[in-house]
Amino acid sequence: MAEDKKAFAEESDKALAKSEGLTLKDVLFSYWGTPYPVTVCSVETFQALENLEARRDDTVLVSYPKCGVNWLIQILCDLIFTAIQSKPVSTELPFIECGDPDKYQRRKQIPSPRILATHLNYDCLPKSIFKNKAKILVLFRNPKDTAVSFFHFHNNVPSVPSYSSWDEFFSEFLNGKVSWGSYFDHAVTWNKHIEDDNTMIIICEDLKENLTASIKQIAEFFGFSPTAEQIQSIADRATFQAVKDKAQETHGAVGSILFCKGVVGDWKNLFTEAQNQEMDANSKCA
Template sequence: MAKNRQHVAEFMDKVMVDGANMRKEDTYFSYKGVLYPTALCNPETLQALESFEARMDDVVLAGYPKTGTNWLDHILSSLESAATKYTEEEMKQRIAIEKELALVPRLEFGDPEMCKRLNKYPYRRILLTHLHPHALPTSIFKNKAKVLVLIRNPKDTAVSYFHFSNNLFFLPTSTWDQFFTDFMNGKVGCGSYFDYVAEWDKYVNDANIMAICYEELKEDLNLGLKKIAKFLGFSLTEEEIKSVAEKSSFKAMKEKSSETHGSFGDTFFRKGTVGDWKSLFSEAQNQEMDRRFEECLAGTKLGVKIKYDTYCKV
């Protein structure tokens, strides 16, 4: 939505305060077989989402945790603002409405009344989510909202998720070996990475759904932005694409992270590199991940797109 993220920072700071005294056994709850962090989600909100009405002009950004959704959120907001060419007054009005409605940074976060507040938002909505397709409102697919699915290689995703979890005091800390086992068994927030990618693989040929890789954005951000803009029907000049790319580098995002994500800033924007998995994976863990990828995703459309041999083999 609007590029100002003060309301997001305030929400995340409140989560940190509310989660400070949470008992370890209350860290997660299970909803339809998937774990969710109690400090961010609740079952009533997930249930309310089932009747949420998506709009045809909605843009949904779907990605498993730690695949780069915060980065791509900034990119999408910048592309939409550049394409729509809002005046300064219009931007101020959008930001004021977002703050008044107390919008949250993920579709599944916050209280059950969030859905009703979202319905009052008068502009194009960019809706972020970590939910698996089966848990999303069916209206997203029925009403042909545009869905951008972000994927990232599983080894870097696991390592980034490990550091992220250990930096949030309302989630239980663990050793890398413990976290790796939980990740491989889907015993982390938002469930199994492999199930997530495999389920989205069934949708990628739909005209209103596009998949893009974190790695391809890192390789050539300008080209990635052009693909996204074309998919979303945004008419942008080369100069506008270049401007968004320059403002969306990892360095630029990290420098502004305290403004955009409050005390979560450094946690969200840690390294932003490709290949960081080599710092933690043992040979046995490499082999286990290689086997699981081969069993679950190799040969699928998204599995091929991930370029596993390029990014996940020594």
């Protein structure tokens, strides 16, 4: 597992290095009307994405950026290892839309169980995920905290282009002009499928409030049967602080930013009342 962590951290550091010297305008490209970061995505990779052959026992994790999916990946890795004594292999970026076009051929060689993470909308996922009935866990987070966390990521990582102000970022976020596009479009597409078979919704705030209960719920959804003692041990190892303490080892230089605060309600430190009302209006529309 040490080699897996090292490889993943190296991939993260390579992505950061690609950001050096780029402006906000240069860091994004558009594919099917949605902006994506050139540092980890490409047109060629999106065109090859349908070549991903999903398996029935794949674990698919979906979230908009900065909603806690990297934390959830760590939890799920521990859960899988505890339940079946097999650790998912993660030698490259786990997000299916990130990386080079040949990654889908390499993934064929990875033994089950595999974790397939993504920030994509429902309609953008490879059809094999639905055809082969892989289970999909969708993670949501309060859009206000999501926006603040996204802003801090841009402005706290030295090599990532910064926004001139919170107000500038807020406007771009609200209009879907940030990486992976609109939070609200993402939420709309997935909300339409919350009753689908093999799909489960989990809320980041619920993970924070009762990690043990959330892990039990996730285990039941994926058909794992850990004991109560095992679930509690996973929860003890997977507190946000515990994961944050190991973030540089597991995620490279970006780790301390990916696991920055994890605070519920941090949006209150940046939002004006007008911005609060504007986002509430957008959330109701979604």
